[in-house]
Amino acid sequence: MTSDLAGYPARYFAAWTQRDLDTALDVIAETVDWQDPSLPEPITDRDGAAGFFTAAWSGFPDMAFHPVGDPLVDTANNRVTQEWRMTGTHTGEGFPPGVPPTGQAFDVAGxxxxxxxxxxxxxxVHAYWNVGTLLTQLGLV
Structure with missing residues (x-):
């Protein structure tokens, strides 16, 4: 499983970048504990994941994840960690909810x-990044 674990981050980042919901959901289990600082509560299933993907794609049509370094693999617990940079431009609506597009670009580490x-x-999925950095770069705070 080590090679599969090491390859997971690339599959996850590709799922975000390619903008096809079925492909994106293929990297998420039916039941999931997805915690992200931009979410008001954890996502627990694929329906929630689908909503998160589509809202983010709507708000940030060019959003992409860029890996930093190599993933860290914990085979004993089937876990893998990857540092990343998330980039994009706020040109669409839907995310953040109720916020009109700012047209501002962002580059956030996490x-x-x-x-x-x-x-x-x-x-x-446990994401660690600073939402305040994103909001500042978008000109929302």
């Missing part, structure tokens, strides 16, 4: 920790 099942899907 780290995700995933627990991955034997099918190669995340049962847990």
């Amino acid at each position: 780290t995700d920790v995933w627990e991955v099942d034997d099918a190669g899907r995340a049962t847990s």
Whole structure:
């Protein structure tokens, strides 16, 4: 499973970048504990994940994740961690909710920790990044 775990971050980032919901959901398990500082509460299933993907794509049509370094793999617990940079431009509506597009670009650093099942899907996604940095770069604070 080590090679599968090491490859998971690239699959997850590609899921965000390619903008196809079915492909994106293929990296997420049916039941998930997805915690992200931009969310009011954790996502627990694929319906919630679908809403998160589509809202983010709507607000940031050019959003992309760029890995920093190599993933750190914890095979004993089926976990993998990857530092990243998230870039894009706020040119659409939908995310953040109720906020009109600012037209501002962003470049935010963060780290995700995933627990991955034997099918190669995340049962847990814990994102660590500063929402305040994003809001500042968008000119919202």
